[in-house]
Amino acid sequence: MSKTSYRSGLEEADWHGLAVSGGIVIGRVLRVHGGRQNIYRVTLDDSEIDKEVRRFRAAVRLSKRQLQYVKTRAEKELGKEHAYIFDAHILMLEDRKLLHEVEAYIKKEKANAEWALKVVSDRLLAIYAQIKDDYLRERGSDIEDVVQRILVALSGQRSVSNRIFENAVIVAEDLLPSIMAGLDFTHTRAIATDAGGWTSHTAIIARGLGLPAVVGLRDLYRNARTGDKIIVDANEGRVFLHASAKTNEAYITKATKLIIDKATAKETVRGRFETLDGVGIRLRTNIDLLVENEGLHVASSSGIGLYRSEFLMSQRGTLPNEEEQFQAYLKVAELAKEQPAKIRLFDIGGDKISVALSEHERNPALGLRAIRLSLTHEDILRTQIRAIFRAAQYGKIEVTLPMVTDVADVRRAKRLIEEEKQRLIASGEEIKDLRIGAMIEVPSAVFTADKIAREVDFFSLGTNDLIQYTLAVDRGNDHVYDWFRTLHPAVLKSIHYTLEVADREKIQAVVCGEMAGTPVYAVVLLGLGAREFSMSASSLNRVHKVLSKVTQSEAKEVAHKCLECETADDVEELVRQEFTARWSDLFRPESLPSPRN
């Protein structure tokens, strides 16, 4: 297929890439670039359309007034010659080509102004991108500036509604951490990117969110326009734009079948199985949103290994009250059925919530967050623990303390928990004992793991934070991205030591975090001594697949060689060689860590 010419006729075009997180989605393209705010489509009622057009016009008028002001100032301060560019921007705001098309789109497609503006401007920008003269082509950025200005003006006014988002599929060249931070994934259905491999950020985040994702699509981004119809087949690694009626129908059938299969699937025993040499493995599920389809996965694993309770506050920025929490934890118990469910106490920083913290923290990752916040503002912990105790009567709920640095944190938390327990008993509630565990995710907790082990019932290894704190690398910071090395010998040694301690002290240890859900890493973890893993639902199958087809003794051999390596590069090279030699049937080359430049 000729990718350069297909747009004119909009005939079907397809791309092949690497499926990194399974599923099938039929949706609309949302191009994401440069970390700008993202825009979703809202379908309007007929009665709202005129209002929406007026809202758009008002935003344009506001933008124009702003530009007039900027222009006047620029004329004074820089001279008339330099102010001309603002004149060009103002003229764009008056340009019928833009305004009429946006208004026509709002009316015809019953779309919100933001979406209409984005679709129309993307079309314009696509034409500019083809201009051969460098200088003139750059003028596309002027249009982007103007569009951005209108979007800001739109956002300043009350948006029509936030209700239905149609099926947005994020299409990007690559999704760097800084860009991903700005995206609202709760309304995204799938991800398709030009770059990336199995272990790319996109892949990791997609699996974490259980979003179907295909990466390595080369030039999809350039060819896709926001609003285009797109099919993402993240089972086969295929992506279609402008699918023909036939393809479309075939995929509707496939997608429907997937849903039915999921709903009627016999509970496969993925939660509990053995390696080839008979070592028992447990897989558990991480959950965040408490939605129904998470429950289906939980049912086929060994319960919930990590429930991130801070997701309860992400909607409003305030903490839920005791009753709201109680309802949520009941839901957790219900999803887990008869299986255990580990609820991790709020893992948030003081900057995220409206507790009385007047000072802005300069370094929130090392600041008043997680258990520290709950110990400082005791009412947060007390409220949460009461809700948990109450819900625990209806299921096997356990508690995980986030980011403890030593045994003192654990003891303080346990004392508060005990006090609330006594208070509930005094008020006549029937209370069961809670199993309490500690997240081991900072180096000081690793080094004192033997002491902590005597105070808790289990360890949860949070590998994401453990890597961040062990290597002193902020994983949200693009500048230090090269230093974020999952397979760093220091990280592996920390995990190995912690697992050894747990084994010696006879307490349960569950590895959570991204590592557990990534097949390559899961095998390394197995070799380091891990027997229990907790991961996002979408990773259960693939991790089950590899762990049930390797021997623990071989994994151990490889892992112990890794521990002897000098650098992360050496470990990755070793992993590539060993995995290729031993398990080439289980790991495609692109699923192994790729060499860095």
Next chain:
Amino acid sequence: MITKEITVVNRLGLHARAAAQLVRRASTFKSVIKLERLDANAVADAKSILSLLMLAATRGTTLKIVIEGVDEDEALSSIERLFEEGFGESN
């Protein structure tokens, strides 16, 4: 209707600033004013900046001005002058 061929002489071509001036000038006339790129089969509305920018007229490009309306003569001479002056740009 009157037409006239002119050449873009200013260094940066019909870029945003130049196009802005052209739109301002063209908008003062009642006539319909179009610019055609003879080599690329493209037509732009001189009163639309986005349309003009899409012509991608670099220095040396020949354009045909097509004007129709009650004030077409004044419009043509005014616009012609703008092009000749290179949009006030120092070349």
